[in-house]
Amino acid sequence: MAGASNSSVLSGLQCDQILSSITNTVRNVVLQLTQGNNRFQDLINRLRSCQENLDSISDRLHVTSTQEVNESIGSLVNHIEQIQLHATHNRSNHGVPPLEIQQRGAIVNYEAARIRPEKGSKGGRPKLDVTKEQLKMLLKEGYTSKDMARQLSCSPSFVYKKLAAFGLNVRKMYSTMTDEELDMKVSKLHADYPNSGQQMMKAYLEVDGAVVQRSRVRDSLRRVDPHSAAKRWSKTVKRRTYHVPTPNSLWHMDGHMKLVRWKLVTHGCIDGFSRCITYLKCGSDNYxxxxxTLFVEATLEYGIPSRTRSDHGGENFFVALFMELVQGSNRASHITGESKHNQRIERLWRDVFFQVISYFYELFYHMEDDGQLNSDDPADLEALHQVYLPEINRRLTFFQQAWNRHSLRTAQHSTPNQLWLSGVLNNMNTNCSAVGNIFGNRDLAADLTQSLLHYGLSPDLLGSHDELQVAAHGGLSVTPPMVNISSERIRELVQQCTAPNLKERYLQLKEFFHMELNQI
Known part of the structure; x- marks a missing residue:
């Protein structure tokens, strides 16, 4: 390759430098591909640049060597294109276009695409295509402009320009209500959630339709209840180290038994990665x-987790069976252990009790002390359930929505919704099974039926065996109160209750039940 003249020597050195650059680029592409880099088009473009550079020095290289290197790079390009096509095909089969995600019933294109320059243009870096729908959804989820830029792989200044072009002003999203109006809203929410701090109160206001600056929420809480604000400073929680790789890697589920004296159980489940509550509901049994049923409803919204974790309670039997059949056995699809190791859900129960359940816990004991409630009387418990259970679930649902929107100090002030969404988007083109289940095209009904038949079980197993219906929670079984009144008659009596508040309505319904039972 080297010649006698100085120019030929320089040309030879340049060839060596180009070949070295091509070699390093190919090695880097292979390394990034093995590490799960999902920017396939960028990798392909870099390899094609290598081919172009190789062609520019082909007259100074051996013909056979040039062809072999070129074919090797071409094979690598084809391999990456096949991976890209497979990832796109998996999403398209689910009815979701490429780079789109279906969340809570709405399909929105989150990851920005790049528009390649037209043929004959001056070229340059492909233009970034960011839609108004992307920015509106990210704003709705509470993303800042810098967070949007990080998610869309662009600069913050580009996001500012796009927001201005689409007429989306972040500051105009904040409520213009006066301090007096804000205090009235906060006071009303504070009555239902007296132990909520500024972060949760801000989230409650957002769920209620009012976006307010954190400083205004903090000042309002001090005006509404200064003693509670001071009390919260004295309560700290010891935190542990926790890590799972992606959303839906591990869901933690459990039952909260603080109201079990009155035959009420709170069922909850939380995603370990994002701390997003997937379901939270109070019921009259732990079947x-x-x-x-609660678990399957959550999977329809968030996808099927890779693994679940619970204690040894029998109420988790069907979920464990479901996970083993759908996700596979011998891979710890459902993990059981002591409650103290079920970290995420046990930590959540503290906030659920502190903000929601404690009010009813103290109220029901106070009603017993006043002789208004007998926990051993099925009629009293049935009246209690009919009146208070809808209110408990209303507050739990509101708490769940606010929790998923409140910022977490230990996660750079991101919300659980943001952590879940960003985690899904950042792993949507990888081989991660936890995220892949969200975009997959699985017929769960068919898979579950086939798996049951494989083990010699009937598809009608669920709900067909009474001994499996009543689940034991550490030896404790919770069943609904049994009163000798038909369901239709109970509904009629509930509709006849016209008392203005819950306690008076309970006392009225309780009297109706006892009168009905005396007539039998």
Missing amino acids: ALTVL
Whole structure:
């Protein structure tokens, strides 16, 4: 390759430098591909640049060597294109276009695409295509402009320009209500959630339709209840180290038994990665079928987790069976252990009790002390359930929505919704099974039926065996109160209650039940 003249020597050195650059680029592409880099088009473009550079020095290289190197790079390009096509095909089969995600019933294109320059143009870096729908959804989820830029792989200044072009002003999203109006809203929410701090109160206001600056929420809480604000400073929580790789890697589920004296159980489940609550509901039993129903409803919204974790309670039997059949056995699809190791959900129960359940816990004991409630009387408990259970679930649902929107100090002030969404988007083109289940095209009904038949079980197993319906929670079984009144008659009596508040309505319904039972 080297010649006698100085120019030929320089040309030879340049060839060596180009070949070295091509070699390093190919090695880097292979390394990034093995590490799960999902920017396939960028990798392909870099390899094609290598081919172009190789062609520019082909007259100074051996013909056979040039062809072999070129074919090797071409094979690598084809391999990456096949991976890209497979990832796109998996999403398209689910009815979701490429680079789109279906969340809570709405399909929105989150990851920005690049528009390649037209043929004959001056070229340059492909233009970034960011839509108004992307920015509106990210704003709705509470993303800042810098967070949007990080998610869309662009600069913050580009996001500012796009927001201005689409007429989306972040500051105009904040409510213009006066301090007096804000205090009235906060006071009303504070009555239902007296132990909520500024972060949760801000989230409650957002769920209620009012976006307010954190400083205004903090000042309002001090005006509404200064003693509670001071009390919260004295309560700290010891935190542990926790890590799972992606959303839906591990869901933690459990039952909260603080209201079990009155035959009420709170069922909850939380995603370990994002701390996003997937379901939270209070019921009158801890049947395995009840827990499975809540779990399946959550999977329809968030996808099927790779693994679940619970204690040894029998109410988790059907969920464990479901996970073993759908996700596979011998891979710890459902993990059981002591409650103290079920970290995420046990930490959540503290906030659920502190903000929601404690009010009813103290109220029901106070009603017993006043002789208004007998926990051993089925009629009293049935009246209690009919009146208070809808209110408990209303507050739990509101708490779940606010929790998923409140910022977490230990996660750079991101919300659980943001952590879940960003985690899904950042791993949507990888081989991660936890995220892949969200975009997959699985017929769960067919898979579950086939798996049951494989083990010699009937598809009608769920709900067909009474001994499996009543689940034991550490030896404790919770069943609904049994009163000798038909369901239709109970509904009629509930509609006849016209008392203005919950306690008076309970006392009225309780009297109706006892009168009805005396007539039988």
